[in-house]
Amino acid sequence: MGLIVQKFGGSSVATPDRIRNVARIITDTYQKGSQVVVILSAMGDTTDDLIALANEINPNGSRREMDMLLSTGEQVSVALCAMCIEGMGFPVVSLTGWQAGMETNSSYGSARIKRLDKDRIERELDQRRIVLLAGFQGVNSFGDITTLGRGGSDTSAVAVAATLHADLCQIYTDVDGVYTADPRMVKEARKLDEITFDEMLELASLGAQVLHNRSVEMAKRYNVHLEVLSSFSGKPGTKVKEVVKNVEKMMVSGVALDPNVARIAVLGLDDCPGVAFRIFSQLAKAGVNVDIILQSTSRDNKKDISFTVEKVDRDKSVQVLEENRERIGFSSLEVDDSVAKVSIVGAGMQHNPGVAARMFEALSNSQVNIHMISTSEIKVSVLIDACNAERAVQAIHDKFFG
Ligand code: ASP
Ligand code: MG
Numbered sequence: 001m002g003l004i005v006q007k008f009g010g011s012s013v014a015t016p017d018r019i020r021n022v023a024r025i026i027t028d029t030y031q032k033g034s035q036v037v038v039i040l041s042a043m044g045d046t047t048d049d050l051i052a053l054a055n056e057i058n059p060n061g062s063r064r065e066m067d068m069l070l071s072t073g074e075q076v077s078v079a080l081c082a083m084c085i086e087g088m089g090f091p092v093v094s095l096t097g098w099q100a101g102m103e104t105n106s107s108y109g110s111a112r113i114k115r116l117d118k119d120r121i122e123r124e125l126d127q128r129r130i131v132l133l134a135g136f137q138g139v140n141s142f143g144d145i146t147t148l149g150r151g152g153s154d155t156s157a158v159a160v161a162a163t164l165h166a167d168l169c170q171i172y173t174d175v176d177g178v179y180t181a182d183p184r185m186v187k188e189a190r191k192l193d194e195i196t197f198d199e200m201l202e203l204a205s206l207g208a209q210v211l212h213n214r215s216v217e218m219a220k221r222y223n224v225h226l227e228v229l230s231s232f233s234g235k236p237g238t239k240v241k242e243v244v245k246n247v248e249k250m251m252v253s254g255v256a257l258d259p260n261v262a263r264i265a266v267l268g269l270d271d272c273p274g275v276a277f278r279i280f281s282q283l284a285k286a287g288v289n290v291d292i293i294l295q296s297t298s299r300d301n302k303k304d305i306s307f308t309v310e311k312v313d314r315d316k317s318v319q320v321l322e323e324n325r326e327r328i329g330f331s332s333l334e335v336d337d338s339v340a341k342v343s344i345v346g347a348g349m350q351h352n353p354g355v356a357a358r359m360f361e362a363l364s365n366s367q368v369n370i371h372m373i374s375t376s377e378i379k380v381s382v383l384i385d386a387c388n389a390e391r392a393v394q395a396i397h398d399k400f401f402g
Contacts, residue, residue: 002167003125004029007039007135007157011174012231013077014044022231023084025172026130030090035125037164039135039157040081042073047136047150063108067137067147071097074134074153082132092130095120097137097145102156104138104146111138111146113155116163133160154215162222169224170237171211176230177238178203178210181255181397185390188401192253193236194244199253200226202345202379216240244347251355252346252400257393259340259386261291262314263371265306266321268331271298276305278328279321286320288313292341292374292383306372308383311337339371340389343381344396356380362399368392 006029008022022040030036041047050069054061078094085092101117124131135153138146148155154171161169178200181189195203197220204213210228219226219240229237269275276295283290288309296304309317314335321333349355356373359380363370368391372383384392 003035003037003164005037005039005157005161005164005166005169007153007169007171008041008231009153009171009173010041010044010046012172013040013081016080018231019043019077019081019084022172023081023088025231026081027085027088027090030130037121037125037131037133037160037166038081039133039153039160040074040077041135041153042070043077043080046073046076064144067108067111067145070147071134071137071145074136078132078134085130085132090130091128092132093124094132094134095124096134097156098139098143100131100133100160102133102138102159104140104148106140106142106144106146108146110149111140113138113148113159116159118163121160121164149212149214151212152214154212155218158215158218158222158224158226161224162218166224168227169219170227170229171215172229172231173210174230174232175210175228176233176235177228178240179254180252180401181393182257185257186255186394186397189397190401192238194239194241195253196244196347197240197242198378199345199347200240202343202376203254203256211240250346251348251352252344253348254345255393255396255400256343256345257340257389258343259389260311261308261339261341261383262311263306263308263336263339263383264314264317264321265304265334265336266328266330267304267334268302269305270329271301271303275303275328278324279305280307282320282324282328283309283317286316288317288320292372292381294372306334308339308341308372338386339383340386341381341383342389342392342396343379344400345379347378349380350377358399359396362395363392366391366395368395 013019082092082094103114104111135156136147140146177191178195179189183189201216204211226240227237291308293307344359368384368388370382374381
């Protein structure tokens with residue numbers, strides 16, 4: 001009962017059979033008496049294929065035209081799924097982002113949702129229709145089509161759920177929930193019944209690719225109850241919400257691996273005030289997101305600062321630092337790409353001392369050297385050599401969940 005928002009990812013609608021399967025899930029929910037708004041992604045690899053096609057025509061096509069192109073993938077999905085539901089005899093309507101009033105800013109390719117004008121969706125729901133909405137897309141103030149960034153239809157779904165005050169927002173995908181580690185890497189990984197928004201945010205930004213980060217941030221802000229589940233298994237998934245029952249007992253909820261990091265070391269800096277400011281303000285100006293930062297102790301009045309960035313930002317970071325070499329005052333740079341970040345996340349670690357030590361013990365037992373460490377209230381991350389990453393994840397998982 002109530003209003004349920006369901007989102008189905010690309011793999012869930014990849015073939016006609018899968019679209020039929022999704023249509024059954026949707027109409028089952030509808031038949032139980034709920035109002036249903038559905039957000040769909042593009043079928044299978046459609047978005048990747050469209051990008052490849054664009055690159056063949058013109059690799060320097062404008063971002064406006066790119067969004068024009070990419071938004072078609074989701075449109076195909078909603079139209080086909082609507083036809084399927086029509087065929088099953090249910091009232092249904094499909095809508096594009098702009099028909100549904102999904103207003104965004106003009107950052108083509110990574111647009112931010114400004115507001116959702118809910119009139120149209122509500123009118124359709126009042127007619128007892130199932131509403132299918134093309135995810136990942138919106139319209140800017142010029143009336144041009146925008147997209148929200150790769151994986152953005154999760155964010156579309158949460159925005160719709162928040163605006164319509166939905167009772168539940170179900171994110172259907174090809175895994176049946178959030179696991180204690182990537183089940184493809186750690187075979188003993190197990191599914192979590194529940195996880196907090198904060199843990200999910202950490203896991204998402206740490207490379208556990210279950211939910212789009214922005215969707216979790218938005219869900220937390222508007223307290224949208226999320227459930228991640230599989231469109232194939234029919235089993236209950238993982239609930240994502242503000243507080244979960246077992247926080248204190250579960251010290252650690254999951255182990256995440258992020259291979260998408262590069263380490264940059266700035267060597268031979270003067271040990272005086274303002275050095276860190278000069279480095280990181282220049283990087284910030286260039287839009288580079290810095291993650292772990294480590295400063296060495298001073299020797300002969302010189303010190304080193306190393307930090308990590310996403311791999312895509314590596315060259316830009318080096319360029320910015322080189323351009324400001326005089327101002328910052330360093331002797332050389334060292335760049336290392338063959339690193340990975342492994343993290344444990346758990347709201348329960350706030351109340352349990354010794355969690356970090358157990359993680360380090362697992363790494364020490366498996367002879368993995370740690371280059372950098374960073375911690376927050378609910379997370380401990382280490383930077384290690386990429387070649388050790390899978391072994392490290394397994395060892396840490398064994399330690400906490402074995
Ligand atoms: N189709 C888009 C993508 O592949 C959006 C999404 O799937 O969420 O990134
Ligand atoms: Mg996707």
